[in-house]
Amino acid sequence: MKGFSLTRIAAVLVKEFTQLRRDRITYAMILVMPLMQLLLFGYAINTDPRHLPAAVVSHDHGRFANALVATLERTSYVDVRHLPASEDEMDGLLRRGEISLALTIPPDFTQRVLKGDRAQILAEVDATDPTAAGGVATAVASLPANALRQELKGVAAKPTNAPPFEVVVHRLYNPEGITSYNIVPGLLAIILSMTLVMMTAMAVTREVERGTMESLLSMPATAFEVMIGKLLPYVAVGILQTIVVLTLARLLFAVPMAHTLAGWVALSTGIVLFITGNLALGYCISTVVRSQLQAMQISMFYMMPSLFLSGFMFPFQGLPGWAQVIGEVIPITHFLRIIRGSLLKGQVLADMGTDLVALCGFLIVVTVLTIARSRTTLD
Known part of the structure; x- marks a missing residue:
């Protein structure tokens, strides 16, 4: 039986490093895979998605409607990237997956807010991805409490705890969020x-x-x-x-x-x-x-x-x-x-x-x- 030899161990060690150097693909996997995992998990993965694309069709061009859209964008959950000319065009964007939220403001929005007459806006959310839909729904749900806080002053302000308008949310394509x-x-x-x-x-x-x-x-x-x-x-x-x-x-x-x-x-x-x-x-x-x-x-x-x-x-x-x-x-x-x-x-x-x-x-x-x-x- 041969005795223990550091020389033989060193020879095998050199041989393995030489083989590893020749196998460049395996060597690259050893270096690149951890780096890719670090970059993906550190920078790309986001369980709370923000800046999802949205479209707005506003039939009311008053300051209340403009303030509502501005407040929506400040939530950082959505970015209003499309201003389609009609509901049909907006439905096409939603069906093709180009937007996650379709917001419709009716023509009598400002008038109803001032009268306190149950003003409503329609928010259609693409619910094919429940994770993204949850964030968008949260963003639009906060609008009644925050959107018109600065605009409703003086006579327009109502001495009531009721919100100035209501958001009607329709979750499309997967309404139950399955x-x-x-x-x-x-x-x-x-x-x-x-x-x-x-x-x-x-x-x-x-x-x-x-x-x-x-x-x-x-x-x-x-x-x-x-x-x-x-x-x-x-x-x-x-x-x-x-x-x-x-x-x-x-x-x-x-x-x-x-x-x-x-x-x-x-x-x-x-x-x-x-x-x-x-x-x-x-x-x-x-x-x-x-x-x-x-x-x-x-x-x-x-x-x-x-x-x-x-x-x-x-x-x-x-x-x-x-x-x-x-x-x-x-x-x-x-x-x-x-x-x-x-x-x-x-x-x-x-x-x-x-x-x-x-x-x-x-x-x-x-x-x-x-x-x-x-x-x-x-x-």
């Missing part, structure tokens, strides 16, 4: 991304490790044809996963489904684009890594910002500006809007245009990169 209506559809995006990206990346990498991928690319088929042939079976897997998740969402959690053929067409289009984009990303990852372990590491690295910056766990509009910019690049962000919009809001293709274009753009960019990498590394 969390599962928001979370369960979002889980479909996470499940598809986590399984399809990692499954494709590891499967193709396994073929590269075994040398069978080079054999495929040495045949008359082009790199693009090989990519299509390898991904099509996984498209079927993704569609099967989608059917199972949506079926269970309906049976177990009573999640609303699309009510019209146009709604199902829109949802199906988004699903196919999202599945294909995830598979293309997994294939692209396989052209960068050298082992299945690296493929799994990069797939998990991709999932972290997808979870936190897409609007799945925290309201997207409540994220800081830089986090929203990153989130707009992530396909999960757009698919979440599509599936929640289709199931909860009855959106159709016309309402999803921006998000569908984003998914198409992601698919095209990733496919081009994958083909370029395939030719460089395996031809």
Whole structure:
């Protein structure tokens, strides 16, 4: 039996550091993952979202109406970013998810306040995300007590404890604030991304490790044809996963489904684009890594910002500006809007245009990169 040797230990130690230095992806994961977690949890995560977008249609242009809007913005919960010309235009903004609050001030608001005649305003809140809806509802609920405090003086002031006006709050799309209506559809995006990206990346990498991928690319088929042939079976897997998740969402959690053929067409289009984009990303990852372990590491690295910056766990509009910019690049962000919009809001293709274009753009960019990498590394 050999005795204890510091020299042999040092030799093994040097060997391990050398191997770690050569495995740059693993080394990067060790350094970058904690840094990303620190930045995301420290700066981007916000359980009390502020500055959510709002729209106001005011049929009363008096100082009381102006003071009401100014007080609403001072709450910091919402920012009035849209002044639509009509209720129909404002409803479209709400249905497409561009605003979280739609405030309507009637034409007789000032007159009713001065008369003490039960003045009312209408606040329609997008309740698809109960967390964001709660903050918005709190902001509008405080308006009667604070909005007209400076304006109601002298004769206009009433010697009564009753507020000068009332806010009628309508929670749209999820009036009961059921969390599962928001979370369960979002889980479909996470499940598809986590399984399809990692499954494709590891499967193709396994073929590269075994040398069978080079054999495929040495045949008359082009790199693009090989990519299509390898991904099509996984498209079927993704569609099967989608059917199972949506079926269970309906049976177990009573999640609303699309009510019209146009709604199902829109949802199906988004699903196919999202599945294909995830598979293309997994294939692209396989052209960068050298082992299945690296493929799994990069797939998990991709999932972290997808979870936190897409609007799945925290309201997207409540994220800081830089986090929203990153989130707009992530396909999960757009698919979440599509599936929640289709199931909860009855959106159709016309309402999803921006998000569908984003998914198409992601698919095209990733496919081009994958083909370029395939030719460089395996031809």
